[in-house]
Every structure is written in C-alpha cells, then in structure tokens.
Amino acid sequence: MSISGPFTAILVRDVKVALRSGGGWFHALLFYGLFAGLSALAFGPELSALSEAAPAVIWLAAALAVQFAVADIFARDVADGFLYAISAEEESLFGYYAAKASFVAAAIAAPVVLATPLVMAMFGAGPGSITGAAMLAIGLPGLIFLSLFTAAIAAGLQAGGMLAIAISAPLVAPVLIFGVIATEKLLASQVFWSPEAMFLAALTLILGAAMPLFTIAALRAALE
Amino acid sequence: MHEFFNMGGHGPYIWPAYLVSLIALGALYFSRRAALRREEARDKRETDA
Amino acid sequence: MEQNRKRVFVKAFTEFSNPAKFEALARTVSPYAFGVFLVAGAIGLAVSLFFSPPDYQQGNAVRVMYVHVPAAWMATIAYTFLAAMSAIAFVWRHNVADVAARAAALPGAVFTALALFTGAIWGKPTWGAWWVWDARLTSVLVLLFVYIGYMAVWRSMTDKARAARFARIVALVGFINIPIIKFSVDWWNSLHQPASIIRAGGPSVDGSMLTPLVTMLIAYTAFFVWLVLTGVRAELISVRRDARFRRAPRSVSTVRTVEGAVSDA
Numbered sequence: 001m002s003i004s005g006p007f008t009a010i011l012v013r014d015v016k017v018a019l020r021s022g023g024g025w026f027h028a029l030l031f032y033g034l035f036a037g038l039s040a041l042a043f044g045p046e047l048s049a050l051s052e053a054a055p056a057v058i059w060l061a062a063a064l065a066v067q068f069a070v071a072d073i074f075a076r077d078v079a080d081g082f083l084y085a086i087s088a089e090e091e092s093l094f095g096y097y098a099a100k101a102s103f104v105a106a107a108i109a110a111p112v113v114l115a116t117p118l119v120m121a122m123f124g125a126g127p128g129s130i131t132g133a134a135m136l137a138i139g140l141p142g143l144i145f146l147s148l149f150t151a152a153i154a155a156g157l158q159a160g161g162m163l164a165i166a167i168s169a170p171l172v173a174p175v176l177i178f179g180v181i182a183t184e185k186l187l188a189s190q191v192f193w194s195p196e197a198m199f200l201a202a203l204t205l206i207l208g209a210a211m212p213l214f215t216i217a218a219l220r221a222a223l224e
Numbered sequence: 225m226h227e228f229f230n231m232g233g234h235g236p237y238i239w240p241a242y243l244v245s246l247i248a249l250g251a252l253y254f255s256r257r258a259a260l261r262r263e264e265a266r267d268k269r270e271t272d273a
Numbered sequence: 274m275e276q277n278r279k280r281v282f283v284k285a286f287t288e289f290s291n292p293a294k295f296e297a298l299a300r301t302v303s304p305y306a307f308g309v310f311l312v313a314g315a316i317g318l319a320v321s322l323f324f325s326p327p328d329y330q331q332g333n334a335v336r337v338m339y340v341h342v343p344a345a346w347m348a349t350i351a352y353t354f355l356a357a358m359s360a361i362a363f364v365w366r367h368n369v370a371d372v373a374a375r376a377a378a379l380p381g382a383v384f385t386a387l388a389l390f391t392g393a394i395w396g397k398p399t400w401g402a403w404w405v406w407d408a409r410l411t412s413v414l415v416l417l418f419v420y421i422g423y424m425a426v427w428r429s430m431t432d433k434a435r436a437a438r439f440a441r442i443v444a445l446v447g448f449i450n451i452p453i454i455k456f457s458v459d460w461w462n463s464l465h466q467p468a469s470i471i472r473a474g475g476p477s478v479d480g481s482m483l484t485p486l487v488t489m490l491i492a493y494t495a496f497f498v499w500l501v502l503t504g505v506r507a508e509l510i511s512v513r514r515d516a517r518f519r520r521a522p523r524s525v526s527t528v529r530t531v532e533g534a535v536s537d538a
Contacts, residue, residue: 149446153439153442153443156435156438156439157426157429157430157439158429158430163422163425163426163429166418166421166422166425167419167422167425167426167443167446167447168446169418170415170416170418170419170422170447170450171446171447171449173411173415174453210446211446214442214445214446217363217438217442218439218442221435221438221439221442224435224438228323231333231336232327232332232333233332233333234332234333234334234336234398237334237337237394237395237397237398238333238334238336238337240394241337241340241341241390241391241394241395242318242322242340244387244390244391245340245344245387245391248383248386248387249383249496251383252379252380252383252500253496253500256500256503256504256507257503259503259504259507260503260506260507260510262507263506263507263510263511263514264510266510266514267510267513267514270514270517
C-alpha cells in the first residue's frame with residue numbers, strides 16, 4: 001500500500017484545478033501583501049516604527065494569509081464527493097493528506113515566503129530581510145499543518161470556517177509568539193538560532209508529527 | 225469588626241474576589257441541579273403516563 | 274494475580290460504559306462529593322478569611338490566593354479530565370466518556386474565568402498591574418478560548434453523535450495548552466510566580482497558609498466531581514428519553530436493551 005498512487009493523481013488534480021480557476025491559490029499572497037501594505041499605512045511613515053513592527057506584521061500576515069487561503073480546501077472535496085470516493089478506494093487517507101499538504105506548501109506558502117524579503121525590506125529590515133524570510137520558512141510548515149487541521153474541522157462543521165479558526169487559534173498563538181521573538185532577535189543581533197528559533201523549529205516538528213493524525217480523523221468525521 | 229471588613233486596606237480586593245467566586249460557583253450549582261430536576265421530572269412524567 | 278487485576282480493570286471499565294450502571298453509581302457518590310465540598314468549603318472559608326495570618330510582604334492580599342489558586346488548579350484539572358474522557362471516547366467509542374467530557378466543559382470554563390478574574394484582583398495590589406501578557410496569564414486566557422471552542426462544537430450541530438466525533442478531536446488537540454500552562458513559568462522569566470507547591474523540594478508555602486489552600490483545593494475538587502456527576506446524570510436521562518421516543522428502532526433489540534438496562538438499575 002503505497003501513497004504514491006493517489007498522491008500524484010491528487011496533486012496533479014489540485015494543480016489543474018488551481019490553474020483553471022484562474023489564480024485562487026494566489027489569494028494567500030494577495031492577502032499577505034495587502035495586510036503588510038495596510039499595516040505600513042497604519043503605522044505611519046516613520047521607518048523606525050515600521051522596522052520595529054516588521055516581525056509582528058510579517059508573522060501575523062503570513063499566519064492569517066495561509067489560514068484563510070487553506071480554509072475551504074477540504075470542504076470542496078467533501079461537497080463534491082471527491083473525498084468520499086478517495087476514502088472508499090484507499091485504505092488510508094494519508095496519501096490524500098500528503099498531496100494536499102504538498103500543494104499548500106508549494107502553491108500557497110512558498111510564494112508568501114518568497115515575497116517576504118521584499119516586504120521586510122520595505123519595512124526597513126535591511127540585510128535581515130533574507131534571514132527573516134528563512135525564519136518564516138521554519139515556522140510556516142507548522143502553520144500549514146494547523147491550517148489543514150482548521151480546514152478539516154471547517155469541512156465537517158458546516159457552520160463555518162470562523163469557528164474552526166477560533167478552535168485552532170490557540171495553537172497558532174505559540175507559533176506566532178516564538179516566530180516573532182525569534183525574528184526580532186535575528187534582526188537585532190543577527191543570531192539565527194536563538195532559543196526561541198529552536199523552539200519554533202521544535203514546534204513545527206511536533207505539529208508535523210501530531211496534526212496529520214488529528215486532521216485525518218477530522219476528515220473521516222466530516223465524511224459521516 | 226471594621227478592621228476585619230477593611231482587611232488592612234485590601235478589603236476592596238479581597239471581598240469582590242470571594243463574592244464573585246461564591247456567586248459563580250453558586251450559579252453552577254443551581255443551574256446543574258435545576259437541569260437534573262427538570263430531566264428527572266420529564267422522565268417521571270413520561271414513564272408514569 | 275496479574276490476570277485478576279486485569280479482569281477487575283476491564284470489569285470496572287465496562288461498568289462505567291454502561292449508562293444505567295453509571296447512573297446508579299453517580300447517584301450514590303454525588304451526595305458524598307457534595308458533602309465533602311460543604312465541609313471543606315466551610316472550613317476553608319473560615320481559615321482563609323479568619324484563622325490564617327496575613328503575609329509579611331503582601332499583607333491581607335494573600336487571602337485572594339485561597340480562591341485564586343484552587344480556581345486555576347481546577348481549570349487545568351477539569352481540562353485534563355475532559356481530554357482524558359475524550360481520548361477514551363476516541364479510542365473505544367465510549368458514549369458515557371463523551372457525556373462526561375461535555376459535563377466538565379462549562380465548569381472548567383467558569384473556573385478558568387474565575388482564575389483570570391481573581392488573578393487580576395490579586396495582581397493589582399501585589400504586582401501593581403491588573404494584567405500582563407506574560408506566558409502563564411496568556412496561556413490561561415487561551416485555555417478559556419479552548420473551552421469555549423469545545424462547547425461551541427457541541428452546539429454547532431443537532432446530530433450529537435456526529436458532534437461528538439469532532440468534539441473529541443478538538444479536545445485532544447487543545448490539550449497541548451495544559452503543559453504550556455504548567456511549565457510556562459519555568460521556561461520563561463515571567464512575572465507570575467514559579468511553582469511553589471508541586472516542586473522538587475516540596476512545598477515552599479508556609480504551613481499556616483498551606484492549610485487553607487489545601488482545604489479550598491479539596492473543596493473545589495469535590496465540587497467539580499459533584500458538578501460532573503450531576504451533569505452526566507441529567508444528560509444520560511435525556512439520552513434515554515430520546516431513545517424511548519425514537520419508536521422506529523432499527524432493530525427491536527435496541528429498544529429492549531435500553532429499557533432492560535433501565536429496569537436493571
């Protein structure tokens with residue numbers, strides 16, 4: 001029982017749908033840019049205020065962008081019966097999950113990370129812009145796992161994504177907190193592997209280990 | 225007596241803390257008890273009827 | 274010997290999973306739990322307010338500790354209980370465990386809110402601030418949201434069996450918050466005081482203060498037990514009524530089982 005069978009098929013399907021839908025996957029990047037831009041306006045023209053706010057704005061924008069873009073990723077497949085078909089054919093939903101996670105990482109999260117140096121530079125982060133993006137790249141997978149969990153709950157709840165986001169918000173909080181502190185330390189003292197950065201990496205690993213199980217359980221519950 | 229109520233100046237902190245705790249726990253108690261009584265009454269009505 | 278112990282455990286486990294037997298057990302135990310609460314609560318209140326000394330640093334403000342710490346303690350205990358019950362329900366599809374978890378949710382949320390409220394009141398005269406965003410306070414606030422989210426899942430759909438499946442998962446995922454609360458004050462330099470009761474060297478709180486504290490802890494715990502037992506009893510009666518009204522059973526034996534279990538009790 002290999003995951004490569006359904007994995008590639010589902011991944012290809014998602015990519016085709018994304019391309020056909022004319023850039024729905026683009027929304028995360030769009031939200032990210034808009035949030036950052038509006039924050040810059042809100043904070044005012046003083047570069048010192050902006051560069052102080054940069055880590056917080058980046059992380060908040062990225063976390064929300066990924067959450068919102070991923071929110072309905074499973075609901076669609078539940079609604080049109082695709083998930084049901086997969087669960088009937090395959091013993092384990094892990095291949096489906098892996099395909100979805102890969103798609104989100106490549107099409108939704110990667111653009112955000114790639115755009116980060118530019119956004120940080122506009123916030124006056126200077127040479128820290130590149131390493132700041134690397135720090136985001138460490139924490140973002142954790143947020144991807146969380147967003148997928150949120151999406152699975154949202155697919156089952158039908159009352160909506162907002163409750164699902166509220167449910168996973170408590171877990172997003174630690175990632176945000178550590179991500180911001182790690183980035184602040186990085187920008188202030190050029191130390192990449194601060195204790196907070198290490199904790200952030202640990203969080204991503206823990207979430208990667210734990211969340212798939214719960215997400216798949218939630219998907220099965222959504223199918224009932 | 226007044227000294228006890230005043231608690232060395234900390235009265236306005238201590239009494240609200242204790243009172244709100246008492247009220248909150250009381251509310252839990254009464255609502256749970258009422259819910260149980262309600263269910264038992266309905267159950268009794270339906271099995272006796 | 275080992276076989277016997279295992280048999281006893283399995284028997285106890287199945288007793289608990291049988292709604293009728295659990296109802297009978299709950300009915301017996303709950304007056305005692307309430308009795309313990311009344312006695313410990315009365316003694317605890319008296320000692321907290323009258324018979325204990327003011328702190329040499331905080332003065333009388335320390336008395337808030339005797340309602341704050343038990344509330345905070347129960348907030349985490351209640352959630353641990355809720356998560357444990359959810360885990361049992363998740364693995365064994367144990368309906369009574371689901372009901373027990375749900376019964377613990379509102380009490381837990383109230384304890385959490387009380388902990389935050391009394392904590393703020395204690396913080397003002399002792400630290401000078403009603404609230405700070407330090408690790409422990411923030412994670413307890415997060416716990417309150419986790420409780421609310423959990424309750425919202427149950428209320429979000431009328432099919433309670435389906436709701437149960439999501440509620441279990443949400444409860445388990447939220448459990449990560451508990452170790453964060455426990456250890457946050459040790460991991461970070463934090464305004465909130467570090468562990469002073471359950472720590473390696475034994476309690477660092479003075480005996481004259483430990484007494485009212487422990488008494489109130491016992492009172493709050495007993496009260497929580499009563500709340501959960503009473504909540505479960507009410508819910509099991511309600512479930513029984515629902516089953517009775519579904520007069521089109523998929524099999525006759527289902528109805529007979531329920532009625533039979535009731536008359537056995």
